[in-house]
Amino acid sequence: MSSWTRAQMAARVADDIPEGWYVNLGIGMPTMVADHVPETREVIFHSENGVLGMGPAPEAGQEDPWLINAGKQLVTLRTGGAYVHHADSFAMIRGGHLDLCVLGAFEVAGSGDVANWATSENDTAPAVGGAMDLAAGAKRLWVMMEHTTKDGRPKLVRRCSYPLTAIGSVRRVYTNMAVLDVTGTGFAVVELAPGVTREALEAATDAELVFPA
Amino acid sequence: MSSWTRAQMAARVADDIPEGWYVNLGIGMPTMVADHVPETREVIFHSENGVLGMGPAPEAGQEDPWLINAGKQLVTLRTGGAYVHHADSFAMIRGGHLDLCVLGAFEVAGSGDVANWATSENDTAPAVGGAMDLAAGAKRLWVMMEHTTKDGRPKLVRRCSYPLTAIGSVRRVYTNMAVLDVTGTGFAVVELAPGVTREALEAATDAELVFPA
Amino acid sequence: MIDKTVRTMAEAMDGIQDGSVVLLGGFGSVGQPDALIDGLIEQGAKDLVIVANNAGTGRIGLARLMELGRVRRIICSYPRSAGSVVFEELYRAGKLELEIVPQGTLAERMRAAGAGVGAFFTPTAHGTRLAEGKEVREINGRPHILEYALHGDVALVEAWCADRWGNLTYNKSGRNFNAVMATAARLTIAQAHHIVPLGELDPEAVVTPGIFVNRVVAVPPKGDNT
Amino acid sequence: MIDKTVRTMAEAMDGIQDGSVVLLGGFGSVGQPDALIDGLIEQGAKDLVIVANNAGTGRIGLARLMELGRVRRIICSYPRSAGSVVFEELYRAGKLELEIVPQGTLAERMRAAGAGVGAFFTPTAHGTRLAEGKEVREINGRPHILEYALHGDVALVEAWCADRWGNLTYNKSGRNFNAVMATAARLTIAQAHHIVPLGELDPEAVVTPGIFVNRVVAVPPKGDNT
Numbered sequence: 113m114s115s116w117t118r119a120q121m122a123a124r125v126a127d128d129i130p131e132g133w134y135v136n137l138g139i140g141m142p143t144m145v146a147d148h149v150p151e152t153r154e155v156i157f158h159s160e161n162g163v164l165g166m167g168p169a170p171e172a173g174q175e176d177p178w179l180i181n182a183g184k185q186l187v188t189l190r191t192g193g194a195y196v197h198h199a200d201s202f203a204m205i206r207g208g209h210l211d212l213c214v215l216g217a218f219e220v221a222g223s224g225d226v227a228n229w230a231t232s233e234n235d236t237a238p239a240v241g242g243a244m245d246l247a248a249g250a251k252r253l254w255v256m257m258e259h260t261t262k263d264g265r266p267k268l269v270r271r272c273s274y275p276l277t278a279i280g281s282v283r284r285v286y287t288n289m290a291v292l293d294v295t296g297t298g299f300a301v302v303e304l305a306p307g308v309t310r311e312a313l314e315a316a317t318d319a320e321l322v323f324p325a
Numbered sequence: 326m327s328s329w330t331r332a333q334m335a336a337r338v339a340d341d342i343p344e345g346w347y348v349n350l351g352i353g354m355p356t357m358v359a360d361h362v363p364e365t366r367e368v369i370f371h372s373e374n375g376v377l378g379m380g381p382a383p384e385a386g387q388e389d390p391w392l393i394n395a396g397k398q399l400v401t402l403r404t405g406g407a408y409v410h411h412a413d414s415f416a417m418i419r420g421g422h423l424d425l426c427v428l429g430a431f432e433v434a435g436s437g438d439v440a441n442w443a444t445s446e447n448d449t450a451p452a453v454g455g456a457m458d459l460a461a462g463a464k465r466l467w468v469m470m471e472h473t474t475k476d477g478r479p480k481l482v483r484r485c486s487y488p489l490t491a492i493g494s495v496r497r498v499y500t501n502m503a504v505l506d507v508t509g510t511g512f513a514v515v516e517l518a519p520g521v522t523r524e525a526l527e528a529a530t531d532a533e534l535v536f537p538a
Numbered sequence: 539m540i541d542k543t544v545r546t547m548a549e550a551m552d553g554i555q556d557g558s559v560v561l562l563g564g565f566g567s568v569g570q571p572d573a574l575i576d577g578l579i580e581q582g583a584k585d586l587v588i589v590a591n592n593a594g595t596g597r598i599g600l601a602r603l604m605e606l607g608r609v610r611r612i613i614c615s616y617p618r619s620a621g622s623v624v625f626e627e628l629y630r631a632g633k634l635e636l637e638i639v640p641q642g643t644l645a646e647r648m649r650a651a652g653a654g655v656g657a658f659f660t661p662t663a664h665g666t667r668l669a670e671g672k673e674v675r676e677i678n679g680r681p682h683i684l685e686y687a688l689h690g691d692v693a694l695v696e697a698w699c700a701d702r703w704g705n706l707t708y709n710k711s712g713r714n715f716n717a718v719m720a721t722a723a724r725l726t727i728a729q730a731h732h733i734v735p736l737g738e739l740d741p742e743a744v745v746t747p748g749i750f751v752n753r754v755v756a757v758p759p760k761g762d763n764t
Numbered sequence: 765m766i767d768k769t770v771r772t773m774a775e776a777m778d779g780i781q782d783g784s785v786v787l788l789g790g791f792g793s794v795g796q797p798d799a800l801i802d803g804l805i806e807q808g809a810k811d812l813v814i815v816a817n818n819a820g821t822g823r824i825g826l827a828r829l830m831e832l833g834r835v836r837r838i839i840c841s842y843p844r845s846a847g848s849v850v851f852e853e854l855y856r857a858g859k860l861e862l863e864i865v866p867q868g869t870l871a872e873r874m875r876a877a878g879a880g881v882g883a884f885f886t887p888t889a890h891g892t893r894l895a896e897g898k899e900v901r902e903i904n905g906r907p908h909i910l911e912y913a914l915h916g917d918v919a920l921v922e923a924w925c926a927d928r929w930g931n932l933t934y935n936k937s938g939r940n941f942n943a944v945m946a947t948a949a950r951l952t953i954a955q956a957h958h959i960v961p962l963g964e965l966d967p968e969a970v971v972t973p974g975i976f977v978n979r980v981v982a983v984p985p986k987g988d989n990t
Contacts, residue, residue: 132540134749154540156703156749160867161791161940164747165703177794178936184792191737192703194744195936197943197971198791199653199875202868206654206888207721209749230893237855237862239842240894245868248888249654279891345766347975367766369929369975373641374565374714377973378929390568391710397566404963405929407970408710410717410745411565412649412879415642419662419880420947422975443667450629450636452616453668458642461662462880492665646879653872656903658884677882677912686903707968742933743969 114307115259115288123148124303125214125256125286129155136160136205136246138215138228139183142256145214156190158210160242162201165193182242205242206249213250215243217257217282219272222298222319224282226255227274238275247278259287259316266318268292268299289313298322327520328472328501336361337516338427338469338499342368349373349418349459351428351441352396355469358427369403371423373455375414378406395455418455419462426463428456430470430495432485435511435532437495439468440487451488460491472500472529479531481505481512502526511535542704543733543754550574550727550755551581554692557610558583561648561690561719562590562600569712573729573757574694575599584608589648589688591641591715595621604628611635613688615644638668645718647688652721652750657686690723697746697754700730701737704751705744713745720750729757768930769959769980776800776953776981777807780918783836784809787874787916787945788816788826795938799955799983800920801825810834815874815914817867817941821847830854837861839914841870864894871944873914878947878976883912916949923972923980926956927963930977931970939971946976955983 116124118141126148129135136158137143146168149155157166159181166181167188174188181187189195196204204210217228226247230238247253260266268285285292285299289308292299298320304313314321329337331354339361342348349371350356359381362368370379372394379394380401387401394400402408409417417423430441439460443451460466473479481498498505498512502521505512511533517526527534544550551574554560560578564570579602586609593614594601601624603609617625617636628634639647640662650658659682663669673684695716697706706728708716720726728746733756770776777800780786786804790796805828812835819840820827827850829835843851843862854860865873866888876884885908889895899910921942923932932954934942946952954972959982 156540158749159937161794161937163937164749165741176936178938180792180794180937182791189741189936192701192705192748194705194739194741194747195934195939196747197934197939198867198871198941199944202871203649203653203721204747204749206868206872206886207652208654209652209721237843237852238864239844240864240866241842242867244866244889244892244894248890249868276892369766371975372711374568374711376711377975378967389710391712393566393568393711395565402710402967405927405931405974407931407965407967407973408708408713409973410708410713411641411645411715412718415645416875416879416947417973417975419642419646419660420878421880422878422947450617450626451638452618453638453640454616455641457640457663457666457668461664462642489666646881650884654886654888655872656885656887656901656906656908658876659882660880661882662880675882680882682882710968740969742936742971743966745968 116305133211136210136213140216142214162196165190205245210250212252213246214254214256217255218274219267219269220255220282220285221269221272224280224294225272226277226282227272228277230275243277247281252283253281254284255282256286259289269318329518346424349423349426353429355427375409378403418458423463425465426459427467427469430468431487432480432482433468433495433498434482434485437493437507438485439490439495440485441490443488456490460494465496466494467497468495469499472502481530481532483532541702547577550753551577554583556583557585558691559587561693561723563695563716563719565591565714569696569714569716571694571696571729579603585610587611589613591615593617593622593625613637615641648718648722650687651689693719693723693726695720695728697728697730699732699734700754701734704748705739706746717746720746726751727753729755767928773803776979777803780809782809783811784917785813787919789921789942789945791817791940795922795940795942797920797922797955805829811836813837815839817841819843819848819851839863841867874944874948876913877915919945919949919952921946921954923954923956925958925960926980927960930974931965932972943972946972952977953979955981
């Protein structure tokens, strides 16, 4: 079975982000999306730790240890960016000012529920970070993840089995196999990766799928 | 009967403000207090409209129309001052960061209740401004006012008849006749103005008075 | 290229609907978005709810808007002040609804709207007639009252400098309600004394990041030569 | 003359009591008040409640304080991260209480403490296990949960520049939790890279006005030559 690489997934997400949006990219795979937005298209990236207008990683020799993103990687500030403190940064998130947040996830349900912070009820000290704020606060929540777990279990599900991050928040999911919109009762397929068949997608998904007519 | 002038009252209040306090002075008579704090004693004045470290009125020719206080008078900024927005300015007030607020009042009760914003229940459009925030928020609330109304009615009372600004907030009252501490059930006389007798004070007060032994 | 600057007042006011909640910045005469208020008068929206610290003075600006019968309700801390003649006439005639809010609660309710806080408990106004009908709860031994976020459909603010991303700075006490109102509305329109090239504002000193601002129009203050 | 600068770490730490709630600024390694944490280790206060974004890494700083058995409880958003070995050991052994709070709720709870808000309703974490036992209320059609202000007895923060009034600025992403924690404690102690003469900080660009700061100690960051 063919499918999108991570870079292709990141490029696919980037394609859907129009100029002028304020966007927070979650730690991990979503961070790659920024590299696929052309410089000529002004998208303003936000990092929870108080950076609005975040730019790419610094060039060698230009690193500033005082400028990191939420994933603790060294970054830069674009011309026009600004620094704020944590409460103001989360006011942007929680007040509904971000046009988009892209998060990774363990599971997404057809209801839009998302689980991305704790892998089981027995994990007593999981790290939530800003995930719940982002999931509840952004105008749109997209999830970017592999379609299944490493051992092949579906991550698009009828009901999340892992502890929830937020209820009914996800609008769209980008996986290595497809782009899917959350319908509330399942997922509507927007696009299949090259070589991925309807049957393959159904086999890898534990939720209702609606295909374009 | 002798008593303190307004300037003497302001000087008396100023005498009780130690260096390093953060102080908000209400519109009207309390504003005069700042002029009686010697420049060598650093007291940091706060104005609700976002000025911390407010200085005196500008000298002629030095006026800046962008720098006013809560009473809409032109002021200056002391070296070391800072500007903030309204929510941050009131965070200072409401978060208990001001050491002192000095307000004028219509009535103060021995319980510490204060009425200073509306003169009757029928005044349907009174202007509250920041009075309730200041009265509830400052670490200490002092009131500075004439001891009686123009027609001689007591303003230190058993129970406020005017609409309240705050309950149980006032710590100390400075009038033209005396300095008095709020006890919870009345007022303890700290100091009488020159020429004011115990009898005169009692006649001008409608609340329990405790005199020093 | 993102460019939030607009060339005309008509563009700046485009789409403001009848019945909107309009937040008006300024405190006293400092930081009032006078040109935008005139733009709103010209634009024609009516049945407005106005949130401002004062209820207008004289017969210009907000007072003029009220005199034209375009304001249904005003939410403010200090309605009756020297020169608030239009307010007093309309209010006495029963032609204007009034909600008086303590100044700090007013600022905090808009801060809450901007920050995604639905409601909050504050000690301010407890035991006063401005707390009548409000939920009371004791927290840490002190009674608090419940106040709700106050959202604007539109905020009209005055800034000192702005860039094409909508980053704003203010001048001295002109910051006042402007910075908090800018966060609390769906559509924030700023009039700015200076439009500066992107990058000219110090990223450590931007007061209102552009995320909160939708449109910027250049309006040097009257009589200003800088 | 007001002078909040102190000459020694012992003076900076004076009076911190056993059982204190201590707010620790920083995010990742940026803006961490390392010298003050070492000062607190030296000072000896125990039975502490620590509020920080992370639960310490390696065996220095906060991790060292925990390893010494001086921390009873930690309130944070991201306890388990690369190198949080001391936390994991103590937590697994039942020697450390943990309260996990969403990062924005953590910041907002301290902002509430600093701003006199007793509690507030937020949609964040509704329907998750971090909302268990919390009051739920629907506001504008959306369920919110009630969160309480989080007050510190002490805040330890790292600033870039400070003056003798305690005005602070920060450096880039070093602002993070520092500025909000500075407002939320009874005793705020700042380590500053530079102590500058009063008046050198732009009044338009002070991030933490001195009203929130009690003590300032000069601590250039390690390896810094500026």
